[in-house]
Amino acid sequence: MTRNETQTLETRLVQIGVGRDERTGAISFPIYPSATYRHPAVGQSTGYDYTRSGNPTRQVLEEGLAALEGGVRACVFASGMAALTTLFLHFSAGDHLIVSEDLYGGTYRVLDQVFAKLGLTASYVDTTRLEAIETAVTDGTRAILIETPGNPLLGVADIAAIAGLCRHHQLLFIVDNTFLTPVLQRPLELGADVVVHSATKYLGGHNDLCSGVLVARDPQLGERLYFLQNATGAVLPPQDCWLLIRSLKTLALRMERHCQSTGEVARWLQRHQRVTAVYYPGLEDHPGHELSQRQTRGFGGMLSFRVDSPELARAVLEKLRLISFAESLGGVESLMTLPAVQTHADIPEAERLRLGVCESLLRLSVGIESAADIIADLEQALG
């Protein structure tokens, strides 16, 4: 990518890797599968020694991602969970985290069933309410991790306000930006310290790649994350780095379509007799609508909706033809899931029900098929 700070995000996305392979001039940056590299002489390096520590294809991807998020350094991992796990290793026994309660179940699981045993504790709070966060801060609190919009109920947290709170209490501020991507939301510019992605979702965008990303706002933290990545080793292989670079080139176009279609589908669902609630920040009656308008460039491609019985929710999943009943989100293909029994199954039932993640709640990742076809499928499935 020819560095030009005046270029738009859309242009930077397309240009990732272009002009970087000076020897051949390749437009599509090559895959370097080599696990190791010859040293020119004792004590010298080409800049690459061993692929866990550094790989040319991964480097192009990481530099591209850091620039897109407005950070100084990105590290790319074998999955979103590998990225989060590596980030949690930054903390020590006795440290405490404040985490969004409307959160991907796997993040809850790794904190609750892996890191709790190592002495890292977490409180789950409604991070759409600043006072709830403030109340949860203890002497041991080291960081706040939010997902905004939340998962699966799409609650919207005020990134700039939470950043202020973190500065006041000297806490690290981590934002999982998986649902919106840097095309729609740039948390580092609003004061976050680290951005996390499951790149398996929109960044990859085609349901054919599993990967994760951490982006740091300052060099010291970037160096620490790189240290942890190299020390523990969950790097993304070069072939997948290339696939992710290829996918990123169409991210802006894809996000535009996701946003447009999701708005149409959400409004259609709101009018359906058997749908009792629709959760999408793009709807004027969503409690986070105005905040979203201020802090994002679009409302994204995810929505959840409640139908009038758990039986109907199960029947819808069985009747779907175009939309696939499958976990995950953010790909070009539309996917629907039942969070209570899939993505959020590891959250204790009482807690799930308190949050409203019951068996009548369906989550839809609206793909880039025509909105009319998606709506037609929902219409026949809702019967």
Ligand SMILES: Cc1ncc(COP(=O)(O)O)c(C=O)c1O
């Ligand atoms: C918001 C969010 N963060 C992190 C993850 C974990 O990512 P991965 O599945 O790539 O490990 C997911 C997965 O669904 C997610 O939805």
